Amino acid sequence: xxxxxxxxxxxxxxxxxxxxxxxxxxxxxxxxxxxxxxxxxxxxxxxxxxxxxxxxxxxxxxxxxxxxxxxxxxxxxxxxxxxxxxxxxxxxxxxxxxxxxxxxxxxxxxxxxxxxxxxxxxxxxxxxxxxxxxxxxxxxxxxxxxxxxxxxxxxxxxxxxxxxxxxxxxxxxxxxxxxxxxxxxxxxxxxxxxxxxxxxxxxxxxxxxxxxxxxxxxxxx
Amino acid sequence: xxxxxxxxxxxxxxxxxxxxxxxxxxxxxxxxxxxxxxxxxxxxxxxxxxxxxxxxxxxxxxxxxxxxxxxxxxxxxxxxxxxxxxxxxxxxxxxxxxxxxxxxxxxxxxxxxxxxxxxxxxxxxxxxxxxxxxxxxxxxxxxxxxxxxxxxxxxxxxxxxxxxxxxxxxxxxxxxxxxxxxxxxxxxxxxxxxxxxxxxxxxxxxxxxxxxxxxxxxxxxxxxxxxxxxxx
Numbered sequence: 179x180x181x182x183x184x185x186x187x188x189x190x191x192x193x194x195x196x197x198x199x200x201x202x203x204x205x206x207x208x209x210x211x212x213x214x215x216x217x218x219x220x221x222x223x224x225x226x227x228x229x230x231x232x233x234x235x236x237x238x239x240x241x242x243x244x245x246x247x248x249x250x251x252x253x254x255x256x257x258x259x260x261x262x263x264x265x266x267x268x269x270x271x272x273x274x275x276x277x278x279x280x281x282x283x284x285x286x287x288x289x290x291x292x293x294x295x296x297x298x299x300x301x302x303x304x305x306x307x308x309x310x311x312x313x314x315x316x317x318x319x320x321x322x323x324x325x326x327x328x329x330x331x332x333x334x335x336x337x338x339x340x341x342x343x344x345x346x347x348x349x350x351x352x353x354x355x356x357x358x359x360x361x362x363x364x365x366x367x368x369x370x371x372x373x374x375x376x377x378x379x380x381x382x383x384x385x386x387x388x389x390x391x392x393x394x395x396x397x398x399x
Numbered sequence: 400x401x402x403x404x405x406x407x408x409x410x411x412x413x414x415x416x417x418x419x420x421x422x423x424x425x426x427x428x429x430x431x432x433x434x435x436x437x438x439x440x441x442x443x444x445x446x447x448x449x450x451x452x453x454x455x456x457x458x459x460x461x462x463x464x465x466x467x468x469x470x471x472x473x474x475x476x477x478x479x480x481x482x483x484x485x486x487x488x489x490x491x492x493x494x495x496x497x498x499x500x501x502x503x504x505x506x507x508x509x510x511x512x513x514x515x516x517x518x519x520x521x522x523x524x525x526x527x528x529x530x531x532x533x534x535x536x537x538x539x540x541x542x543x544x545x546x547x548x549x550x551x552x553x554x555x556x557x558x559x560x561x562x563x564x565x566x567x568x569x570x571x572x573x574x575x576x577x578x579x580x581x582x583x584x585x586x587x588x589x590x591x592x593x594x595x596x597x598x599x600x601x602x603x604x605x606x607x608x609x610x611x612x613x614x615x616x617x618x619x620x621x622x623x624x625x626x627x628x629x630x631x
Contacts, residue, residue, distance in 0.1 A: 225501065226427040227571050234629045242430065242621035243558075243570040249428040249481075250627035260570055262577040262605075263427070263453070264509040267502025271520060290525075301489070301498075302480035304528075309502035312522040343525035 179373045180323075180352035185398045188213045189350050190279050190320045194220050201225060201270065201310055203280040204248045206320045210279055223275055225306040227266050230258025247306065270306065271313035278314035280307060282321045282346075284336040287365065287385035289346040289358050291319065292338035304341060311342035323351035323382055330384040332356070332365070354379050355396060356387060364388050369396040403564045403614050404593060408439035411587050411615040415552055416445045419472075423508055423550040424452040424462065425579040428481070428624045431572030432461045433556040433589040435617040440554070441465055447472040451548055451582075453504060453575050455479045460622055466494070475548075477501035481624065500528060503545050505578050511547035512581025512610070519544055553583025556619070557606070560590040561599050564608030573605065580610045587613045 181189070187209035194200065194214060201223045202208050211231075214220050222231040224246040231246060232253035239253060246252045269275055284292040291311055294304035311317050325331055332349065349356040349365060353374050356365035366388040367379060372395045380389060405411035422440075426432030437456075441464050448471050455474055456463035465471050466484050473495040479485050488494035499507065500522045510518050519542035523529045529543040536542075555576040558569035566588055568576055580586045588606075593616045 224571070226430070227574050234627045236630075237628050240623070240626060240628060241570065242623045243572040245428065245430050245571055245624070247427075249430070249624040251623060251625065252627075260568075260573055262573050263501065263505035263575045264578045267505050271502055271506075271522060301496075303476060303478035303498045304500055305478040306501040308500035308526065308528065309522045312520070312524070313502075340526045 179371065181371045181398060183209060186320050186350055186352060188398055189355065189396060190318060191215070193277055193279070193316070193318055193348070194218060195276070198276040199223055199229070199274065201275050201278045201314060203278070203307070205281045207279040207281060208248070223266070223269065224252070225266050225270060227261050227263060228252070228254065228258060229261070230255045232258070267306070267309050270309050273313055273315055275314045277316045277318065278310045279318045279320055280310065282319045283331065284338050285319055285332050285346055285349055286335045287333070287387065288363050289344045289365070290336050291341045291346050292336040293341050295339045297339065307341050311345040316347050317345050318348045318350065319346050320350045323353040330382055332383045332385045332387070334385055353382065359388065362388065366390065367393050369394055371396060372398070402562070403612060404562055405613055405615045408435040408589065408615050408617060409442065411613045412436065412439050412443065415585055415587070416440065416443050418445045419447045420445070420551040421449040421451065423548060423553045423579040423582050424450060425555040425574065425576030426452065426454070426461065427571070427574035428454055429457065429461055429622045431556050431568065431574050431576055432456070433554040434461065434619055435615070436554045436587060436589045437461060437464060441468055441470065446470050449473045449475070451475045451504070451508065451550055453477050453501060455482050455485045457481050457624065458484050469493070473497065475499055475504065477504050498528070505575060507545055507548040508575065508578035508582040511549045512578060515547050517544050517546050548582050550583045553579050553586040555580045555586065555588050557588050557590045559592050559594055559599065560588055560611070560614045561594050561596045563596045564588070564611030564614055565599055565604045566590070566606040566611060567599060567603060568605050577606050580606050585612050586610055587615070589615055589617050589619070591619060592616060
């Protein structure tokens with residue numbers, strides 16, 4: 179069974195560590211905030227200038243001056259701070275953020291990422307994605323394994339304009355978990371979604387990947 | 400002493416505007432934008448503007464107002480997703496757009512304001528952003544050279560100012576405003592409240608008055624782009 183959005187977020191939440199500073203992208207990555215293990219402190223960074231992002235506000239708490247990078251109204255947790263965009267990207271570019279979890283349109287077998295532009299269609303811009311993949315210590319992609327047409331998104335090389343070169347450490351999809359092996363410069367299949375076979379994963383992955391003899395099923399409850 | 404305080408947004412921009420000029424504008428989405436200065440800029444009728452701003456507003460607010468009237472020739476932005484008129488003009492080739500990574504845009508403003516002509520970043524290496532730009536190796540990694548921005552005018556939004564032009568921003572409405580304020584040859588700040596000089600805590604000032612030439616207090620609407628709430 180392919181994993182649903184919340185299960186994907188739960189798998190991604192395994193990458194969190196106590197005290198981590200983390201930037202979450204828009205979409206499924208945002209859901210990771212709902213799966214922080216009890217007792218663990220994680221500081222969520224929002225690149226528009228907030229460290230210590232909290233949940234959405236109640237109607238009475240809504241403040242036009244307090245939004246996240248998706249322009250949604252949010253709150254701050256105890257100990258949150260505000261800063262300028264230049265300071266914010268100093269944190270990001272300067273390697274001070276431990277983990278970024280992002281969405282993707284395509285990932286290449288060498289870990290290149292494309293997630294900002296489809297030529298000929300509406301071009302919205304890269305926002306902070308290029309800075310995040312260039313500067314954050316660990317870069318994790320969470321996405322559907324195939325696009326809406328059922329075509330593989332993990333490719334020998336990206337066909338869309340790149341966000342970053344050789345920048346992705348881990349890919350979590352509805353079918354599997356792939357980890358970059360730096361010495362081989364290929365992703366290694368680490369886990370399968372429950373009930374999904376290695377054959378299905380191989381068939382739906384255009385990229386060259388390393389498939390070990392025995393690949394365990396991911397435990398998601 | 401020169402009085403930095405102006406009675407209206409129109410007055411605060413008087414004598415500063417001309418067609419073809421470049422303007423750095425603070426704000427992220429609709430948060431922390433100098434909304435009344437943008438309206439006064441529209442009403443001035445100047446055209447062929449180059450605008451440095453992270454976003455381009457929405458169709459009927461913020462910089463979107465200047466797109467409606469076709470006063471902007473070129474936008475330098477990181478993300479412009481919420482604006483149908485922008486999309487139309489861009490796809491029709493009527494509007495020039497230069498996409499900058501968000502952090503690169505912020506640092507270009509900061510650098511320009513600090514007298515730094517150019518700087519090296521890893522952001523964008525190997526992507527379209529780095530095409531045609533010099534690269535260099537430092538400690539075994541490739542960096543791309545990006546230019547500082549000096550704009551003819553900076554327009555920013557702050558929460559409080561004193562009459563000396565010291566600014567304090569509020570929450571995430573700070574965003575691009577501090578770097579934008581420094582990179583204009585002239586900086587005009589729209590604020591919610593002007594307090595007597597000396598009444599702001601000097602330790603809490605975000606933008607010192609040296610960077611701010613004119614101030615105007617306005618009643619800002621502060622529109623919300625995505626009102627997202629938790630029931631309860």
